[in-house]
Amino acid sequence: MKYIAHRGLLQGPDPELENRPEQIKLALDLGYDCEIDLWSQGGLLFLGHDKPTYHVTYSFVIQHGLWIHAKNFEALNWLADRTKGVHYFWHEKDQYTLTSTGYIWSYPNTELSNRTIQLMPEWADPELNNIDQTCYGVCSDYVELIKSKI
Secondary structure, eight states, X not given: OEEEEETTOSSSOOTTTTTOHHHHHXXXXXXXXXXXXXXXXXXXXXXXXXXXXXXXXXXXXXOTTEEEEEOSXXXXXXXXXXXXXXXXXXXXXXXXXXXXXXXXEEOTTOOOOTTEEEEOGGGTOTTOOOOOTTSSEEEETTHHHHHHHO
């Protein structure tokens, strides 16, 4: 199972750490994959959930282990034009979206399969007793706790 640190977070929500390049690097160095929020403005790339906040480079974005949530059309178009084999997707509140690499990114508390990423299981069960070990991966703010429980 893939353990995907939501916005690079490992032990719970923390707006001060989420999407910070150094937090993403820490999570990757610890062996986790990471979901990041990517914006593109005027040809520049930024991380940030609600707005472009942290400038990043092309080499940062194409790192192995990233699952990139395109936050604006310019970012989605940039990814489609310039990357191959990189996991990226666009979604808002869709129950499911297909990633660029053929995985199913699921909204919390939806049906899962061996091609699905279980997103934010803590939204449905704060005790995290709902982890589906048959799915491809889980994306959470609590990946360290989830990994220790499995």
